[in-house]
Amino acid sequence: MKVGIIGLGLIGGSMAIDLRRKGFASEITGVEADTVNAAAAEKIGLVDRVTGFDECVDGSDIVVLAVPVGAAVQMLPKVLDRFAASEDGKDKIVMDVCSTKEQLAANVKYHPMRKNYVASHPMAGTEYSGPWAAMPGLFDGHACIICDREESSPKAVRTVEKLYETLNMRLTYMNSSSHDVHTAYVSHISHVTSFALALTVLDKEKDEKHIFDLASGGFSSTVRLAKSSPDMWTPILTQNRDNVLRVMDTYIDKMKAFREAIADCDEDAIRELIEEANRIRRIIR
Amino acid sequence: MKVGIIGLGLIGGSMAIDLRRKGFASEITGVEADTVNAAAAEKIGLVDRVTGFDECVDGSDIVVLAVPVGAAVQMLPKVLDRFAASEDGKDKIVMDVCSTKEQLAANVKYHPMRKNYVASHPMAGTEYSGPWAAMPGLFDGHACIICDREESSPKAVRTVEKLYETLNMRLTYMNSSSHDVHTAYVSHISHVTSFALALTVLDKEKDEKHIFDLASGGFSSTVRLAKSSPDMWTPILTQNRDNVLRVMDTYIDKMKAFREAIADCDEDAIRELIEEANRIRRIIR
Numbered sequence: 001m002k003v004g005i006i007g008l009g010l011i012g013g014s015m016a017i018d019l020r021r022k023g024f025a026s027e028i029t030g031v032e033a034d035t036v037n038a039a040a041a042e043k044i045g046l047v048d049r050v051t052g053f054d055e056c057v058d059g060s061d062i063v064v065l066a067v068p069v070g071a072a073v074q075m076l077p078k079v080l081d082r083f084a085a086s087e088d089g090k091d092k093i094v095m096d097v098c099s100t101k102e103q104l105a106a107n108v109k110y111h112p113m114r115k116n117y118v119a120s121h122p123m124a125g126t127e128y129s130g131p132w133a134a135m136p137g138l139f140d141g142h143a144c145i146i147c148d149r150e151e152s153s154p155k156a157v158r159t160v161e162k163l164y165e166t167l168n169m170r171l172t173y174m175n176s177s178s179h180d181v182h183t184a185y186v187s188h189i190s191h192v193t194s195f196a197l198a199l200t201v202l203d204k205e206k207d208e209k210h211i212f213d214l215a216s217g218g219f220s221s222t223v224r225l226a227k228s229s230p231d232m233w234t235p236i237l238t239q240n241r242d243n244v245l246r247v248m249d250t251y252i253d254k255m256k257a258f259r260e261a262i263a264d265c266d267e268d269a270i271r272e273l274i275e276e277a278n279r280i281r282r283i284i285r
Numbered sequence: 286m287k288v289g290i291i292g293l294g295l296i297g298g299s300m301a302i303d304l305r306r307k308g309f310a311s312e313i314t315g316v317e318a319d320t321v322n323a324a325a326a327e328k329i330g331l332v333d334r335v336t337g338f339d340e341c342v343d344g345s346d347i348v349v350l351a352v353p354v355g356a357a358v359q360m361l362p363k364v365l366d367r368f369a370a371s372e373d374g375k376d377k378i379v380m381d382v383c384s385t386k387e388q389l390a391a392n393v394k395y396h397p398m399r400k401n402y403v404a405s406h407p408m409a410g411t412e413y414s415g416p417w418a419a420m421p422g423l424f425d426g427h428a429c430i431i432c433d434r435e436e437s438s439p440k441a442v443r444t445v446e447k448l449y450e451t452l453n454m455r456l457t458y459m460n461s462s463s464h465d466v467h468t469a470y471v472s473h474i475s476h477v478t479s480f481a482l483a484l485t486v487l488d489k490e491k492d493e494k495h496i497f498d499l500a501s502g503g504f505s506s507t508v509r510l511a512k513s514s515p516d517m518w519t520p521i522l523t524q525n526r527d528n529v530l531r532v533m534d535t536y537i538d539k540m541k542a543f544r545e546a547i548a549d550c551d552e553d554a555i556r557e558l559i560e561e562a563n564r565i566r567r568i569i570r
Contacts, residue, residue, distance in 0.1 A: 123501045143499050172498065182493070185486050186500040190507040193478050196539040198562040201470050203535060205568075208467070212568045213457065214428050215471040216408045220569050221506045222475040227566045230559035238550045248544050250488060252537060254481040259533050265523045274515035277483040281512045283490075283497045284505050 001025060004060030006053065006075065008032040008041035010125060011097050012066030013134025015167070016046045021136060024166040031056045032131075041131040057082045062093045062159060069098040070235030073107050080113040089113065093156045095120050099183060100239040101147045101176035118160040119147035119176065122169055123187070127227040144169035147176045184243035189251060191225045191233060192244070198226035286311060289345030291338065291360065293317040293326035295410060296382050297351030298419025300452070301331045306421060309451040316341045317416075326416040342367045347378045347444060354383040355520030358392050365398040374398065378441045380405050384468055385524040386432045386461035403445040404432040404461065407454055408472070412512040429454035432461045469528035474536060476510045476518055477529070483511035
Protein backbone atom coordinates (compact mmCIF):
# COMPACT_ATOMS: atom_id res chain seq x y z
CA MET A 1 0.00 0.00 0.00
CA LYS A 2 1.24 3.50 -0.85
CA VAL A 3 1.35 5.64 2.28
CA GLY A 4 1.64 9.43 2.33
CA ILE A 5 2.60 11.05 5.61
CA ILE A 6 2.06 14.75 6.09
CA GLY A 7 4.25 15.94 8.94
CA LEU A 8 7.50 14.01 9.53
CA GLY A 9 7.91 14.55 13.25
CA LEU A 10 7.89 12.13 16.16
CA ILE A 11 4.54 10.54 15.29
CA GLY A 12 4.67 10.65 11.49
CA GLY A 13 8.30 9.56 11.45
CA SER A 14 7.82 6.69 13.91
CA MET A 15 4.81 5.52 11.93
CA ALA A 16 6.88 5.57 8.73
CA ILE A 17 9.60 3.43 10.32
CA ASP A 18 7.24 0.70 11.53
CA LEU A 19 4.81 0.68 8.57
CA ARG A 20 7.75 0.02 6.28
CA ARG A 21 9.56 -2.40 8.61
CA LYS A 22 6.43 -4.48 9.06
CA GLY A 23 5.49 -4.54 5.39
CA PHE A 24 2.31 -2.46 5.53
CA ALA A 25 3.76 0.28 3.30
CA SER A 26 5.24 -0.54 -0.08
CA GLU A 27 6.15 3.10 -0.65
CA ILE A 28 6.14 6.13 1.62
CA THR A 29 6.12 9.74 0.52
CA GLY A 30 6.27 12.54 3.02
CA VAL A 31 5.41 16.21 3.25
CA GLU A 32 7.28 18.43 5.68
CA ALA A 33 6.95 22.22 5.84
CA ASP A 34 10.14 22.76 7.83
CA THR A 35 13.04 22.53 5.37
CA VAL A 36 15.61 21.41 7.93
CA ASN A 37 13.29 18.66 9.18
CA ALA A 38 12.44 17.67 5.60
CA ALA A 39 16.13 17.25 4.70
CA ALA A 40 16.74 15.30 7.91
CA ALA A 41 13.76 12.99 7.30
CA GLU A 42 15.07 12.19 3.84
CA LYS A 43 18.63 11.72 5.06
CA ILE A 44 17.56 9.42 7.94
CA GLY A 45 15.52 7.53 5.34
CA LEU A 46 12.16 7.85 7.09
CA VAL A 47 10.45 8.22 3.70
CA ASP A 48 11.27 7.26 0.13
CA ARG A 49 11.00 10.91 -0.83
CA VAL A 50 9.73 14.25 0.40
CA THR A 51 7.23 15.77 -2.01
CA GLY A 52 4.72 18.61 -2.19
CA PHE A 53 1.26 18.29 -0.67
CA ASP A 54 -0.59 17.65 -3.95
CA GLU A 55 1.83 15.03 -5.22
CA CYS A 56 1.72 13.21 -1.87
CA VAL A 57 -2.09 13.14 -1.75
CA ASP A 58 -2.40 12.12 -5.40
CA GLY A 59 0.19 9.35 -5.17
CA SER A 60 -1.00 7.68 -1.95
CA ASP A 61 -3.65 5.10 -1.14
CA ILE A 62 -3.75 6.36 2.42
CA VAL A 63 -2.78 9.81 3.67
CA VAL A 64 -1.79 10.28 7.32
CA LEU A 65 -2.14 13.79 8.74
CA ALA A 66 0.58 13.89 11.40
CA VAL A 67 0.78 17.66 11.89
CA PRO A 68 -0.28 19.72 14.92
CA VAL A 69 -4.06 19.79 15.22
CA GLY A 70 -4.38 23.46 14.18
CA ALA A 71 -2.76 22.65 10.82
CA ALA A 72 -4.69 19.39 10.51
CA VAL A 73 -8.00 21.23 10.82
CA GLN A 74 -6.95 23.37 7.83
CA MET A 75 -5.55 20.49 5.77
CA LEU A 76 -8.21 17.84 6.19
CA PRO A 77 -10.87 19.46 3.94
CA LYS A 78 -8.15 20.17 1.35
CA VAL A 79 -7.22 16.49 1.21
CA LEU A 80 -10.89 15.51 0.86
CA ASP A 81 -11.38 18.19 -1.85
CA ARG A 82 -8.48 16.68 -3.75
CA PHE A 83 -9.95 13.18 -3.38
CA ALA A 84 -13.24 14.54 -4.79
CA ALA A 85 -11.42 16.03 -7.77
CA SER A 86 -9.45 12.89 -8.67
CA GLU A 87 -10.63 9.83 -10.56
CA ASP A 88 -9.55 7.23 -8.01
CA GLY A 89 -10.37 9.49 -5.05
CA LYS A 90 -13.32 7.41 -3.89
CA ASP A 91 -10.92 4.57 -2.92
CA LYS A 92 -8.50 6.76 -1.04
CA ILE A 93 -8.36 7.24 2.69
CA VAL A 94 -7.20 10.07 4.91
CA MET A 95 -6.66 9.67 8.62
CA ASP A 96 -5.36 12.01 11.30
CA VAL A 97 -3.45 11.21 14.48
CA CYS A 98 -4.36 14.31 16.50
CA SER A 99 -4.94 14.65 20.23
CA THR A 100 -8.24 16.54 19.94
CA LYS A 101 -11.09 15.54 17.70
CA GLU A 102 -14.22 17.67 17.92
CA GLN A 103 -13.11 20.55 15.71
CA LEU A 104 -11.59 18.24 13.12
CA ALA A 105 -14.85 16.29 12.96
CA ALA A 106 -17.02 19.43 12.84
CA ASN A 107 -14.96 20.87 10.03
CA VAL A 108 -15.72 18.05 7.55
CA LYS A 109 -19.09 16.91 8.91
CA TYR A 110 -20.92 17.75 5.65
CA HIS A 111 -18.04 17.16 3.24
CA PRO A 112 -19.20 14.89 0.40
CA MET A 113 -16.08 12.74 0.89
CA ARG A 114 -16.48 12.51 4.70
CA LYS A 115 -16.65 8.71 4.54
CA ASN A 116 -13.08 8.59 3.25
CA TYR A 117 -11.79 10.14 6.48
CA VAL A 118 -11.07 8.08 9.60
CA ALA A 119 -10.43 9.97 12.85
CA SER A 120 -7.85 8.31 15.07
CA HIS A 121 -5.58 9.05 17.99
CA PRO A 122 -2.67 6.73 18.73
CA MET A 123 -1.93 7.43 22.42
CA ALA A 124 1.83 7.17 22.31
CA GLY A 125 4.64 9.66 22.24
CA THR A 126 7.57 11.09 24.09
CA GLU A 127 8.36 14.63 25.14
CA TYR A 128 10.67 15.01 22.13
CA SER A 129 9.79 16.15 18.63
CA GLY A 130 11.12 16.29 15.09
CA PRO A 131 12.19 13.52 12.68
CA TRP A 132 15.24 12.72 14.88
CA ALA A 133 12.83 11.81 17.70
CA ALA A 134 11.18 9.12 15.55
CA MET A 135 11.81 5.56 16.73
CA PRO A 136 10.74 1.99 15.99
CA GLY A 137 8.21 0.48 18.38
CA LEU A 138 6.84 3.81 19.62
CA PHE A 139 3.23 2.64 19.37
CA ASP A 140 3.79 -0.91 20.56
CA GLY A 141 1.16 -2.01 23.09
CA HIS A 142 -0.39 1.45 23.55
CA ALA A 143 -4.05 2.37 23.20
CA CYS A 144 -5.39 3.90 20.00
CA ILE A 145 -8.80 5.54 19.76
CA ILE A 146 -10.83 5.50 16.57
CA CYS A 147 -13.51 8.19 16.71
CA ASP A 148 -16.96 8.38 15.10
CA ARG A 149 -16.41 5.21 13.12
CA GLU A 150 -19.99 5.20 11.83
CA GLU A 151 -19.15 8.39 9.91
CA SER A 152 -16.46 6.58 7.88
CA SER A 153 -16.90 3.87 5.27
CA PRO A 154 -16.46 0.37 6.73
CA LYS A 155 -13.70 -0.32 4.22
CA ALA A 156 -11.77 2.79 5.25
CA VAL A 157 -12.17 1.88 8.93
CA ARG A 158 -10.97 -1.65 8.24
CA THR A 159 -7.83 -0.39 6.49
CA VAL A 160 -7.02 2.00 9.32
CA GLU A 161 -7.61 -0.79 11.85
CA LYS A 162 -5.17 -2.93 9.89
CA LEU A 163 -2.63 -0.11 9.95
CA TYR A 164 -2.87 0.17 13.74
CA GLU A 165 -2.83 -3.58 14.22
CA THR A 166 0.41 -3.56 12.25
CA LEU A 167 1.73 -1.08 14.82
CA ASN A 168 0.57 -3.44 17.58
CA MET A 169 -1.85 -0.96 19.14
CA ARG A 170 -4.92 -1.76 21.26
CA LEU A 171 -7.94 -0.31 19.46
CA THR A 172 -10.79 1.37 21.25
CA TYR A 173 -13.77 3.31 19.90
CA MET A 174 -15.65 6.39 21.00
CA ASN A 175 -17.19 9.54 19.64
CA SER A 176 -15.16 12.73 19.23
CA SER A 177 -16.81 14.45 22.11
CA SER A 178 -16.10 11.66 24.65
CA HIS A 179 -12.59 11.43 23.28
CA ASP A 180 -11.92 15.08 24.03
CA VAL A 181 -13.28 14.78 27.59
CA HIS A 182 -11.17 11.68 28.28
CA THR A 183 -7.94 13.08 26.90
CA ALA A 184 -8.43 16.32 28.86
CA TYR A 185 -8.28 14.19 32.03
CA VAL A 186 -5.60 11.63 31.24
CA SER A 187 -3.30 13.63 29.00
CA HIS A 188 -3.90 17.36 28.57
CA ILE A 189 -4.06 18.25 32.28
CA SER A 190 -0.76 16.39 32.92
CA HIS A 191 0.93 18.62 30.39
CA VAL A 192 -0.48 21.80 31.89
CA THR A 193 0.56 20.78 35.42
CA SER A 194 4.08 19.98 34.19
CA PHE A 195 4.35 23.31 32.38
CA ALA A 196 3.19 25.13 35.53
CA LEU A 197 5.67 23.20 37.68
CA ALA A 198 8.55 24.08 35.34
CA LEU A 199 7.53 27.75 35.37
CA THR A 200 7.36 27.76 39.18
CA VAL A 201 10.84 26.36 39.68
CA LEU A 202 12.38 28.30 36.79
CA ASP A 203 11.06 31.49 38.42
CA LYS A 204 12.88 30.63 41.62
CA GLU A 205 16.01 29.77 39.68
CA LYS A 206 16.35 33.45 38.77
CA ASP A 207 17.44 34.08 42.39
CA GLU A 208 18.75 30.65 43.33
CA LYS A 209 21.12 29.54 40.60
CA HIS A 210 21.70 26.09 42.07
CA ILE A 211 18.13 25.12 42.79
CA PHE A 212 18.22 22.32 40.23
CA ASP A 213 21.38 20.72 41.62
CA LEU A 214 19.15 18.89 44.05
CA ALA A 215 16.38 17.89 41.69
CA SER A 216 15.72 14.20 42.16
CA GLY A 217 14.09 11.53 40.04
CA GLY A 218 10.66 12.39 41.38
CA PHE A 219 10.92 15.99 40.26
CA SER A 220 12.24 14.97 36.83
CA SER A 221 9.40 12.58 36.20
CA THR A 222 6.78 15.12 37.25
CA VAL A 223 8.26 17.90 35.12
CA ARG A 224 9.23 15.76 32.12
CA LEU A 225 6.23 16.73 29.98
CA ALA A 226 7.19 20.41 30.31
CA LYS A 227 9.69 19.74 27.53
CA SER A 228 6.77 19.19 25.12
CA SER A 229 6.56 21.22 21.96
CA PRO A 230 4.55 24.47 21.85
CA ASP A 231 3.69 23.77 18.17
CA MET A 232 1.86 20.64 19.19
CA TRP A 233 0.36 21.78 22.49
CA THR A 234 -0.84 25.31 21.79
CA PRO A 235 -3.59 24.17 19.37
CA ILE A 236 -4.52 21.18 21.55
CA LEU A 237 -5.18 23.45 24.50
CA THR A 238 -7.25 25.93 22.50
CA GLN A 239 -9.15 23.30 20.53
CA ASN A 240 -10.05 21.40 23.68
CA ARG A 241 -10.56 24.62 25.62
CA ASP A 242 -13.84 23.88 27.42
CA ASN A 243 -12.87 20.41 28.61
CA VAL A 244 -9.38 21.50 29.63
CA LEU A 245 -10.75 24.48 31.58
CA ARG A 246 -13.19 22.25 33.42
CA VAL A 247 -10.41 19.85 34.45
CA MET A 248 -8.10 22.72 35.42
CA ASP A 249 -10.82 24.15 37.65
CA THR A 250 -11.22 20.84 39.48
CA TYR A 251 -7.45 20.61 39.73
CA ILE A 252 -7.06 24.13 41.14
CA ASP A 253 -9.78 23.29 43.69
CA LYS A 254 -7.82 20.21 44.78
CA MET A 255 -4.65 22.30 45.12
CA LYS A 256 -6.58 24.79 47.23
CA ALA A 257 -7.91 21.99 49.47
CA PHE A 258 -4.31 20.88 50.01
CA ARG A 259 -3.23 24.45 50.59
CA GLU A 260 -5.86 24.95 53.26
CA ALA A 261 -5.02 21.68 55.04
CA ILE A 262 -1.31 22.57 55.05
CA ALA A 263 -1.94 26.18 56.11
CA ASP A 264 -4.00 24.86 59.05
CA CYS A 265 -1.33 22.22 59.84
CA ASP A 266 -4.31 19.86 59.82
CA GLU A 267 -2.51 16.51 59.72
CA ASP A 268 -5.75 14.52 59.55
CA ALA A 269 -6.97 16.42 56.51
CA ILE A 270 -3.59 16.14 54.74
CA ARG A 271 -3.41 12.42 55.47
CA GLU A 272 -6.92 11.94 54.16
CA LEU A 273 -6.13 13.75 50.91
CA ILE A 274 -2.96 11.71 50.40
CA GLU A 275 -4.72 8.43 51.18
CA GLU A 276 -7.43 9.34 48.70
CA ALA A 277 -4.77 10.19 46.09
CA ASN A 278 -3.02 6.87 46.83
CA ARG A 279 -6.01 5.10 45.27
CA ILE A 280 -4.19 5.79 42.00
CA ARG A 281 -2.07 2.73 42.93
CA ARG A 282 -4.94 0.50 41.96
CA ILE A 283 -4.84 1.93 38.50
CA ILE A 284 -1.36 2.95 37.46
CA ARG A 285 1.30 0.28 37.54
CA MET B 286 31.36 -0.19 62.52
CA LYS B 287 28.16 -1.11 64.36
CA VAL B 288 25.20 0.54 62.72
CA GLY B 289 21.73 0.94 64.24
CA ILE B 290 18.90 1.82 61.93
CA ILE B 291 15.65 3.11 63.39
CA GLY B 292 12.92 2.66 60.79
CA LEU B 293 13.34 -0.25 58.37
CA GLY B 294 11.45 1.12 55.38
CA LEU B 295 12.60 2.05 51.89
CA ILE B 296 15.43 4.35 53.03
CA GLY B 297 16.55 2.56 56.19
CA GLY B 298 16.32 -0.83 54.49
CA SER B 299 18.19 0.22 51.35
CA MET B 300 20.88 1.80 53.48
CA ALA B 301 21.24 -1.45 55.46
CA ILE B 302 21.67 -3.46 52.26
CA ASP B 303 24.46 -1.29 50.85
CA LEU B 304 26.27 -0.50 54.12
CA ARG B 305 26.65 -4.20 54.71
CA ARG B 306 27.38 -5.14 51.10
CA LYS B 307 30.12 -2.52 50.86
CA GLY B 308 31.71 -3.35 54.18
CA PHE B 309 30.90 -0.16 56.08
CA ALA B 310 28.76 -1.97 58.65
CA SER B 311 30.15 -4.92 60.60
CA GLU B 312 26.83 -5.40 62.37
CA ILE B 313 23.40 -3.87 61.84
CA THR B 314 20.59 -3.76 64.38
CA GLY B 315 17.23 -2.32 63.50
CA VAL B 316 14.20 -0.85 65.23
CA GLU B 317 10.80 -1.06 63.58
CA ALA B 318 7.52 -0.08 65.26
CA ASP B 319 5.30 -1.91 62.77
CA THR B 320 5.38 -5.60 63.74
CA VAL B 321 4.66 -6.89 60.23
CA ASN B 322 7.42 -4.74 58.76
CA ALA B 323 9.78 -5.76 61.57
CA ALA B 324 9.23 -9.47 60.87
CA ALA B 325 9.65 -8.89 57.13
CA ALA B 326 12.88 -6.91 57.62
CA GLU B 327 14.33 -9.73 59.68
CA LYS B 328 13.14 -12.41 57.26
CA ILE B 329 14.54 -10.55 54.23
CA GLY B 330 17.77 -10.22 56.20
CA LEU B 331 18.01 -6.44 56.05
CA VAL B 332 19.41 -6.39 59.59
CA ASP B 333 21.17 -8.86 61.86
CA ARG B 334 18.38 -8.46 64.35
CA VAL B 335 15.46 -6.27 65.26
CA THR B 336 15.76 -4.88 68.76
CA GLY B 337 14.16 -2.31 71.04
CA PHE B 338 15.09 1.37 70.82
CA ASP B 339 17.37 1.41 73.88
CA GLU B 340 19.29 -1.69 72.92
CA CYS B 341 19.79 -0.40 69.39
CA VAL B 342 21.08 3.00 70.56
CA ASP B 343 23.32 1.47 73.23
CA GLY B 344 24.83 -1.15 70.93
CA SER B 345 25.61 1.06 67.90
CA ASP B 346 28.49 3.33 66.98
CA ILE B 347 26.22 5.22 64.63
CA VAL B 348 22.42 5.48 64.81
CA VAL B 349 20.45 6.32 61.66
CA LEU B 350 17.00 7.83 62.15
CA ALA B 351 15.10 6.65 59.09
CA VAL B 352 11.55 7.31 60.29
CA PRO B 353 9.05 9.92 59.07
CA VAL B 354 10.16 13.38 60.14
CA GLY B 355 7.39 13.80 62.73
CA ALA B 356 8.69 10.74 64.61
CA ALA B 357 12.31 11.77 64.06
CA VAL B 358 11.69 15.13 65.75
CA GLN B 359 10.48 13.21 68.84
CA MET B 360 13.25 10.59 68.78
CA LEU B 361 16.31 12.70 68.12
CA PRO B 362 16.53 14.30 71.62
CA LYS B 363 15.88 10.87 73.17
CA VAL B 364 18.86 9.40 71.34
CA LEU B 365 21.05 12.30 72.43
CA ASP B 366 19.78 11.95 76.02
CA ARG B 367 20.79 8.31 75.95
CA PHE B 368 24.23 9.20 74.58
CA ALA B 369 24.58 11.70 77.45
CA ALA B 370 23.69 8.99 79.98
CA SER B 371 26.10 6.36 78.64
CA GLU B 372 29.81 6.07 79.23
CA ASP B 373 30.91 5.83 75.61
CA GLY B 374 28.18 8.25 74.45
CA LYS B 375 30.62 11.01 73.54
CA ASP B 376 32.00 8.86 70.69
CA LYS B 377 28.62 7.92 69.27
CA ILE B 378 26.88 9.54 66.34
CA VAL B 379 23.26 9.96 65.39
CA MET B 380 22.18 11.08 61.94
CA ASP B 381 18.77 11.52 60.36
CA VAL B 382 17.78 11.13 56.70
CA CYS B 383 14.67 13.33 56.72
CA SER B 384 13.29 15.57 53.98
CA THR B 385 12.82 18.63 56.18
CA LYS B 386 15.39 19.98 58.55
CA GLU B 387 14.51 23.19 60.38
CA GLN B 388 12.33 21.68 63.12
CA LEU B 389 14.74 18.82 63.72
CA ALA B 390 17.58 21.30 64.09
CA ALA B 391 15.59 23.67 66.29
CA ASN B 392 14.59 20.84 68.59
CA VAL B 393 18.16 19.95 69.63
CA LYS B 394 19.84 23.34 69.12
CA TYR B 395 20.79 23.64 72.80
CA HIS B 396 21.17 19.94 73.58
CA PRO B 397 24.53 19.31 75.32
CA MET B 398 25.21 16.43 72.89
CA ARG B 399 24.26 18.44 69.77
CA LYS B 400 27.73 17.93 68.28
CA ASN B 401 27.08 14.18 68.09
CA TYR B 402 24.18 14.72 65.66
CA VAL B 403 24.71 15.15 61.92
CA ALA B 404 21.74 16.32 59.87
CA SER B 405 21.60 14.80 56.41
CA HIS B 406 19.20 14.20 53.56
CA PRO B 407 20.02 11.61 50.91
CA MET B 408 17.93 12.72 47.92
CA ALA B 409 16.93 9.32 46.63
CA GLY B 410 13.82 7.23 46.85
CA THR B 411 10.95 5.70 44.98
CA GLU B 412 7.20 6.04 45.43
CA TYR B 413 7.14 2.72 47.30
CA SER B 414 7.61 2.14 51.01
CA GLY B 415 8.23 -0.60 53.54
CA PRO B 416 11.13 -3.07 53.94
CA TRP B 417 10.07 -4.90 50.74
CA ALA B 418 10.72 -1.68 48.81
CA ALA B 419 14.37 -1.61 49.94
CA MET B 420 16.89 -2.20 47.16
CA PRO B 421 20.64 -2.18 46.55
CA GLY B 422 22.01 0.87 44.73
CA LEU B 423 19.10 3.17 45.66
CA PHE B 424 21.43 6.03 46.56
CA ASP B 425 23.97 5.51 43.81
CA GLY B 426 24.93 8.77 42.11
CA HIS B 427 22.26 10.90 43.81
CA ALA B 428 22.79 14.12 45.75
CA CYS B 429 22.98 14.11 49.53
CA ILE B 430 22.77 17.26 51.61
CA ILE B 431 24.55 17.63 54.91
CA CYS B 432 23.03 20.49 56.91
CA ASP B 433 24.55 22.84 59.48
CA ARG B 434 27.82 20.94 59.49
CA GLU B 435 29.45 23.54 61.79
CA GLU B 436 27.02 22.46 64.53
CA SER B 437 28.41 18.90 64.50
CA SER B 438 31.82 17.67 65.60
CA PRO B 439 34.26 17.39 62.68
CA LYS B 440 34.80 13.72 63.51
CA ALA B 441 31.08 12.97 63.40
CA VAL B 442 30.75 14.82 60.08
CA ARG B 443 33.70 12.89 58.66
CA THR B 444 32.13 9.55 59.62
CA VAL B 445 28.79 10.47 58.06
CA GLU B 446 30.60 11.67 54.93
CA LYS B 447 32.34 8.29 54.77
CA LEU B 448 28.99 6.55 55.12
CA TYR B 449 27.53 8.50 52.19
CA GLU B 450 30.68 8.08 50.12
CA THR B 451 30.24 4.34 50.66
CA LEU B 452 26.73 4.73 49.20
CA ASN B 453 28.28 6.61 46.25
CA MET B 454 26.37 9.83 46.88
CA ARG B 455 27.39 13.33 45.80
CA LEU B 456 27.73 15.43 48.96
CA THR B 457 26.61 19.01 49.20
CA TYR B 458 26.34 21.34 52.18
CA MET B 459 23.88 23.99 53.27
CA ASN B 460 22.07 25.25 56.33
CA SER B 461 18.73 23.79 57.40
CA SER B 462 16.78 26.80 56.35
CA SER B 463 18.14 26.85 52.75
CA HIS B 464 17.65 23.11 52.61
CA ASP B 465 13.96 23.44 53.38
CA VAL B 466 13.48 26.17 50.75
CA HIS B 467 15.26 24.12 48.09
CA THR B 468 13.42 20.89 48.77
CA ALA B 469 10.08 22.71 48.76
CA TYR B 470 10.85 23.65 45.14
CA VAL B 471 12.46 20.53 43.75
CA SER B 472 10.69 17.84 45.72
CA HIS B 473 7.75 18.78 47.94
CA ILE B 474 5.78 20.71 45.31
CA SER B 475 6.09 17.80 42.84
CA HIS B 476 4.42 15.54 45.36
CA VAL B 477 1.59 17.97 46.00
CA THR B 478 0.95 18.46 42.27
CA SER B 479 0.89 14.68 41.76
CA PHE B 480 -1.52 14.19 44.65
CA ALA B 481 -3.81 16.90 43.23
CA LEU B 482 -3.65 15.35 39.76
CA ALA B 483 -4.59 11.93 41.12
CA LEU B 484 -7.49 13.43 43.06
CA THR B 485 -8.73 15.28 39.98
CA VAL B 486 -8.84 12.22 37.75
CA LEU B 487 -10.08 9.87 40.49
CA ASP B 488 -12.99 12.28 41.00
CA LYS B 489 -13.95 11.98 37.35
CA GLU B 490 -13.56 8.20 37.52
CA LYS B 491 -16.59 8.10 39.80
CA ASP B 492 -18.73 8.86 36.71
CA GLU B 493 -16.47 7.56 33.97
CA LYS B 494 -15.34 4.07 34.94
CA HIS B 495 -13.01 3.66 31.99
CA ILE B 496 -11.21 6.97 32.15
CA PHE B 497 -7.89 5.30 33.00
CA ASP B 498 -8.00 2.89 30.07
CA LEU B 499 -6.45 5.63 27.99
CA ALA B 500 -3.87 6.86 30.45
CA SER B 501 -0.56 7.04 28.64
CA GLY B 502 3.04 7.08 29.75
CA GLY B 503 2.97 10.85 30.18
CA PHE B 504 0.10 10.71 32.63
CA SER B 505 1.69 7.86 34.57
CA SER B 506 4.96 9.68 34.97
CA THR B 507 3.25 12.88 36.13
CA VAL B 508 1.02 11.09 38.64
CA ARG B 509 3.60 8.55 39.86
CA LEU B 510 4.46 10.38 43.07
CA ALA B 511 0.79 10.29 44.11
CA LYS B 512 1.48 6.74 45.29
CA SER B 513 3.75 8.14 48.01
CA SER B 514 3.13 7.25 51.63
CA PRO B 515 0.95 9.51 53.84
CA ASP B 516 3.09 8.49 56.85
CA MET B 517 6.10 10.07 55.23
CA TRP B 518 4.49 13.04 53.50
CA THR B 519 2.01 14.36 56.07
CA PRO B 520 4.75 15.51 58.49
CA ILE B 521 6.96 16.82 55.65
CA LEU B 522 4.18 19.09 54.45
CA THR B 523 3.35 20.43 57.91
CA GLN B 524 6.97 20.79 59.01
CA ASN B 525 7.88 22.67 55.86
CA ARG B 526 4.56 24.51 55.86
CA ASP B 527 5.71 28.06 55.14
CA ASN B 528 8.04 27.18 52.28
CA VAL B 529 5.58 24.75 50.74
CA LEU B 530 2.74 27.29 50.91
CA ARG B 531 4.91 29.90 49.21
CA VAL B 532 5.75 27.52 46.35
CA MET B 533 2.13 26.38 46.06
CA ASP B 534 1.02 30.00 45.75
CA THR B 535 3.45 30.63 42.90
CA TYR B 536 2.32 27.38 41.31
CA ILE B 537 -1.38 28.23 41.58
CA ASP B 538 -0.60 31.64 40.01
CA LYS B 539 1.10 29.87 37.07
CA MET B 540 -1.92 27.58 36.65
CA LYS B 541 -4.18 30.64 36.65
CA ALA B 542 -2.03 32.34 34.01
CA PHE B 543 -2.43 29.23 31.84
CA ARG B 544 -6.14 29.12 32.59
CA GLU B 545 -6.58 32.72 31.49
CA ALA B 546 -4.60 32.23 28.27
CA ILE B 547 -6.62 29.11 27.40
CA ALA B 548 -9.95 30.74 28.35
CA ASP B 549 -9.09 33.64 26.02
CA CYS B 550 -7.91 31.22 23.28
CA ASP B 551 -4.83 33.45 23.27
CA GLU B 552 -2.45 31.28 21.25
CA ASP B 553 0.44 33.73 21.59
CA ALA B 554 0.18 33.76 25.37
CA ILE B 555 -0.09 29.95 25.57
CA ARG B 556 2.88 29.51 23.26
CA GLU B 557 4.92 31.95 25.32
CA LEU B 558 4.15 30.09 28.55
CA ILE B 559 5.07 26.74 26.99
CA GLU B 560 8.28 28.11 25.48
CA GLU B 561 9.22 29.54 28.86
CA ALA B 562 8.46 26.17 30.51
CA ASN B 563 10.55 24.42 27.84
CA ARG B 564 13.64 26.07 29.35
CA ILE B 565 13.51 23.13 31.75
CA ARG B 566 15.18 21.17 28.90
CA ARG B 567 18.47 22.90 29.67
CA ILE B 568 18.31 21.51 33.14
CA ILE B 569 16.61 18.14 33.28
CA ARG B 570 18.08 15.43 31.11
